[in-house]
Amino acid sequence: MSNGNPANGGAERCTLCAEPPVIRLREPDRHLCAAHLIADVEERAALMIRERELIKPHDRIAVAFSGGKDSTALLVCLTRLLPAWEDVSLVAITVDEGIAGYRDDTIRAAEEVTKKLRIEHVCISFTDLIGDDLDTLLIGRETQACSVCGILRRKALSVAAHKAGATRIATGHNLDDEAQSVLMNTLRGDLSRLVRTSDADSHDCFIPRIKPLAGISEKEIAAYLFVQDMFPFLPECPYTRHAMRLEVRTMLSAMEQKHPGTMRNLIKSKRAIEKHVNWRAVSEPLRRCRQCGDPCSGELCQVCTLRKSLGK
Amino acid sequence: MKIILSYSTINIMQEDPVSITSILDKLTINPSDVIVSRNGKLVPEDTLISGDDEIRIIRIAHGG
Numbered sequence: 001m002s003n004g005n006p007a008n009g010g011a012e013r014c015t016l017c018a019e020p021p022v023i024r025l026r027e028p029d030r031h032l033c034a035a036h037l038i039a040d041v042e043e044r045a046a047l048m049i050r051e052r053e054l055i056k057p058h059d060r061i062a063v064a065f066s067g068g069k070d071s072t073a074l075l076v077c078l079t080r081l082l083p084a085w086e087d088v089s090l091v092a093i094t095v096d097e098g099i100a101g102y103r104d105d106t107i108r109a110a111e112e113v114t115k116k117l118r119i120e121h122v123c124i125s126f127t128d129l130i131g132d133d134l135d136t137l138l139i140g141r142e143t144q145a146c147s148v149c150g151i152l153r154r155k156a157l158s159v160a161a162h163k164a165g166a167t168r169i170a171t172g173h174n175l176d177d178e179a180q181s182v183l184m185n186t187l188r189g190d191l192s193r194l195v196r197t198s199d200a201d202s203h204d205c206f207i208p209r210i211k212p213l214a215g216i217s218e219k220e221i222a223a224y225l226f227v228q229d230m231f232p233f234l235p236e237c238p239y240t241r242h243a244m245r246l247e248v249r250t251m252l253s254a255m256e257q258k259h260p261g262t263m264r265n266l267i268k269s270k271r272a273i274e275k276h277v278n279w280r281a282v283s284e285p286l287r288r289c290r291q292c293g294d295p296c297s298g299e300l301c302q303v304c305t306l307r308k309s310l311g312k
Numbered sequence: 313m314k315i316i317l318s319y320s321t322i323n324i325m326q327e328d329p330v331s332i333t334s335i336l337d338k339l340t341i342n343p344s345d346v347i348v349s350r351n352g353k354l355v356p357e358d359t360l361i362s363g364d365d366e367i368r369i370i371r372i373a374h375g376g
Contacts, residue, residue, distance in 0.1 A: 011356065021355070021356050023347075023354070024356035024358055147359065217344075218373060221372075222372035223354060226347055226349070226370070231370070234375075254342055254344075256344050257343060261334070
């Protein structure tokens, strides 16, 4: 319960102790101090990992690590939680897309964090993967930035994770990201993507992906890092303005503020739909790309389709 | 008091205590999109501020 003072609407201390609060959470309504916020975030991430069996003994986890706040929080959190699992190791993978004025700063931040946490760190660039950086690939097609970048980033991550011997790929997706994806897939009428879980039907072909922070809001993650002096003050990706996700994020964020629980309810709806829909029945069967042999749903995988359209 | 946004600083003459929520409201900023520090320490938005407080409003979304 919140200890808010009705005279001013605020709270002088944490709901759980006498320390000053750093954040107000509304589900349930409570104020938390820095120590209780850190404990709360890490306990909920640990619960998500245990309940969904996201990590198993002897796993080698590749953390998709951009150096931004979500992946930094994930790396910090996993570094603290993993001693609870037997013989689990971490490797941080940073994908350098080649975005001028943006990625250099985040890569520097990523290097500092991995050094501080003593985590093995590898980088892979779009130039390594496809011969050009993203800025060059996008000349004249800037509005497709997020889709082109997403396809190549997934591929780069997968290549680097295989090379590093990873058994899982962990991404820093948070509650806001997950709710946005549900709404975007619904708006696009894409039932297949809506009901596809991250590791559905993928064990034979792909390294399974896990999202330990999927139950934690973006704001909690930012606060979790800020109180540990680890919040990365970085520029915004210059291509974000082209993304449909930005519109959805603004809309959902306003809804969440007005109606707390909106994002969680969206995800609950997705889970309810998942239970009643056979993923295989609404998706194309997995095949092999005739160009590169990677698993895909059409004749060509997305990367080879992209290569073809780019003349690569 | 001084309000620091990402790329600008606003000085507000405010004698009486006011909540951060109402400042955000005036600046049309959704509290879900930011975290706020007072004199360098993170505080909830229902905190009252006044006098010489320095408030920093930090946008939290920037794309991975």
